């Protein structure tokens with residue numbers, strides 16, 4: 001089975017609770033060259049805020065995925081290309097591994113399974129909201145991270161492994177260790193990507209670089225630079241094969 005993210009290099013993650021930079025539009029975001037939009041955040045997310053972003057982005061060519069932080073914010077909208085549902089492999093609370101998912105499936109009738117996919121998160125920035133929220137055990141060596149990635153792919157059949165440093169730039173050694181541990185799964189990296197260089201460095205190991213805060217803090221020109229960094233790194237990876 002092949003999935004769209006196998007061809008992506010760059011994702012822009014839009015936090016529905018945060019504004020764009022003054023004067024910028026969602027059309028500008030879609031013109032950065034990013035391969036997909038992921039809509040989600042941890043704090044203060046509501047269905048209404050989600051809907052607003054989906055409505056504003058649906059008319060452009062870039063695929064849009066909802067990334068819900070809990071079952072209550074999932075929206076039913078045909079404009080979405082799909083749902084990327086996190087499961088946090090290093091959470092110390094099973095709610096964030098399978099519990100929320102079980103509740104969601106119990107409550108909702110007729111989920112659209114063809115559009116529903118999971119992301120195996122490894123959360124590594126202890127100071128992020130997401131680490132606190134999911135009680136993640138962030139004290140993981142490169143070897144630990146590689147092993148989590150392998151478990152996710154080989155034992156739990158995950159197609160996406162996501163190294164998450166939300167809010168801070170992570171350790172490239174851990175990202176590369178995760179990449180080396182995977183055969184077919186796609187490796188996402190997110191956290192602190194802020195310019196061409198940082199996107200290029202993480203893009204050397206990660207298949208897909210995710211950019212979040214930068215869009216809301218610095219705007220679309222800064223995001224465009226990260227697209228270029230991620231795309232150049234991806235082209236160099238292909239050349240080296």
Ligand SMILES: CC(C)=CCC/C(C)=C/CC/C(C)=C/CC/C(C)=C/COP(=O)(O)OP(=O)(O)O
Pocket residue numbers: 015040041042043067068069070071074085086087088095096097100101102104121128129130131133134164166167
């Ligand atoms: C089962 C369903 C439908 C939902 C549960 C899905 C799970 C397990 C969510 C766990 C939390 C998680 C990994 C959310 C993804 C979004 C994310 C990481 C947002 C970024 O978070 P931060 O940057 O820390 O938060 P703020 O930007 O809101 O401060």
Ligand SMILES: O=P(O)(O)OC[C@@H](O)CO
Pocket residue numbers: 013164165166167168189190191192193210211212213214
């Ligand atoms: O906001 P930043 O630090 O870019 O992180 C991106 C993303 O991984 C957050 O889930």
Ligand SMILES: [Mg+2]
Pocket residue numbers: 015166167212213
């Ligand atoms: Mg954030």
